[in-house]
Amino acid sequence: MNQYTVELRPIAPFNFDATMFKPAHFPSADNAWQPGTRWQTMRWQGLALGLKIENCGTTNRPRVRLGIWSRGKLDPAFVESVGAEVAYRSSFNFDLAEFYRIGRADPQLAPALRRWRGLRPACYTSLYEYLILAIVLQNCTVRRSVSMMQTLLERCGTQLHYDGKTLYCMGAPEEIARVTEDEWRACKFGYRAKSIVRVTQAFVEGRIDEIALRQKSRAEQRAALTSLYGIGPASVDYILSDVFHRWDEISHISPWEQRIYSKLFFDRNPENPVPVDRLFRLFQKRFGAYQVLAVHYIWEDMFWRHRHKPISWLAPLIRL
DNA sequence: CATCAGGGCCCTG
DNA sequence: CAGGGCCCTGAT
Numbered sequence: 344m345n346q347y348t349v350e351l352r353p354i355a356p357f358n359f360d361a362t363m364f365k366p367a368h369f370p371s372a373d374n375a376w377q378p379g380t381r382w383q384t385m386r387w388q389g390l391a392l393g394l395k396i397e398n399c400g401t402t403n404r405p406r407v408r409l410g411i412w413s414r415g416k417l418d419p420a421f422v423e424s425v426g427a428e429v430a431y432r433s434s435f436n437f438d439l440a441e442f443y444r445i446g447r448a449d450p451q452l453a454p455a456l457r458r459w460r461g462l463r464p465a466c467y468t469s470l471y472e473y474l475i476l477a478i479v480l481q482n483c484t485v486r487r488s489v490s491m492m493q494t495l496l497e498r499c500g501t502q503l504h505y506d507g508k509t510l511y512c513m514g515a516p517e518e519i520a521r522v523t524e525d526e527w528r529a530c531k532f533g534y535r536a537k538s539i540v541r542v543t544q545a546f547v548e549g550r551i552d553e554i555a556l557r558q559k560s561r562a563e564q565r566a567a568l569t570s571l572y573g574i575g576p577a578s579v580d581y582i583l584s585d586v587f588h589r590w591d592e593i594s595h596i597s598p599w600e601q602r603i604y605s606k607l608f609f610d611r612n613p614e615n616p617v618p619v620d621r622l623f624r625l626f627q628k629r630f631g632a633y634q635v636l637a638v639h640y641i642w643e644d645m646f647w648r649h650r651h652k653p654i655s656w657l658a659p660l661i662r663l
Numbered sequence: 664c665a666t667c668a669g670g671g672c673c674c675t676g
Numbered sequence: 677c678a679g680g681g682c683c684c685t686g687a688t
Contacts, residue, residue: 477671478671480670480671481669481670481671481672482668482669482670482671482672482682482683482684483669483670483683483684483685484669484670484684484685484686485670486685486686487684487685488670528683531683531684531685532683532684533682533683533684534672534673534681534682534683534684535682535683536683538672572672572673573671573672573673574671574672575671575672575673576671576672577670577671577672578671578672597670597671598669598670599669599670600670661670662669662670662686
């Protein structure tokens with residue numbers, strides 16, 4: 344394996360661990376984390392890369408060392424582009440100042456901002472990989488989603504050994520396209536098999552260009568995503584925020600999130616949740632243009648606390 | 664054992 | 677635009 348290094352400097356403040364590890368995510372064989380280090384595979388321009396993202400700075404003077412492992416040689420421009428993509432995906436260059444100025448006035452948000460100062464939303468995958476994830480999340484428990492992701496990695500992924508880790512890198516759309524709908528059904532993907540095949544086909548045929556879509560309007564992004572078979576309002580809402588960094592709108596709340604939000608924001612018994620319209624109004628009124636960020640901070644704060652010491656009301660709401 | 668809802672979406676009427 | 681069907685799984 345060839346190895347390369349890039350230095351990155353996120354805008355301060357930067358909380359490395361709260362940005363590079365999200366305790367609410369389920370484990371996946373394409374990444375590993377320990378405090379100060381995230382290992383993450385990445386399919387970039389068709390190449391399977393092993394990344395090591397290391398904290399070399401502090402919250403106020405952030406520095407990140409990005410190690411890149413590759414089977415083939417990489418030219419300097421390619422290496423730079425990997426660095427830029429990692430910075431984009433984890434919002435290294437987003438200035439949190441305005442959000443903090445507004446958020447500090449909110450009595451519920453302020454403590455979370457203090458505890459997690461420098462936390463940024465992060466999506467460690469490409470749009471294509473996120474679409475696949477969105478499909479395997481639909482209508483199933485965490486265990487089943489984990490199993491389907493593992494199947495995808497084992498069947499179509501590339502196993503990488505680097506820096507003492509063994510991780511899978513997700514296959515390119517062309518590789519996933521070699522598996523038929525019937526084969527996915529045999530792997531217990533159920534009706535999602537059809538969605539996997541059709542979304543993959545859209546990428547193989549070049550009908551979706553993630554980089555170009557980043558510059559388009561919200562409406563154009565929504566239309567492009569909705570046109571994909573198996574991608575509806577819930578998946579689109581996650582993608583608009585996680586992949587395209589639109590942090591000013593929450594337009595979909597699923598029942599399990601509704602129960603958690605009801606407890607968090609209204610201290611309601613999750614079995615008797617408040618209507619989603621009330622949640623939408625609350626988010627809009629209290630957090631306005633930063634509602635996705637505000638909810639993310641409160642959400643992550645809850646999951647870090649849960650990880651440290653299980654929260655009794657939360658456990659039954661997470662369907663394992 | 665049977666039934667059913669579920670971390671959506673598509674399609675039909 | 678409301679509601680049934682869809683693959684499976686786990687809860688009852």
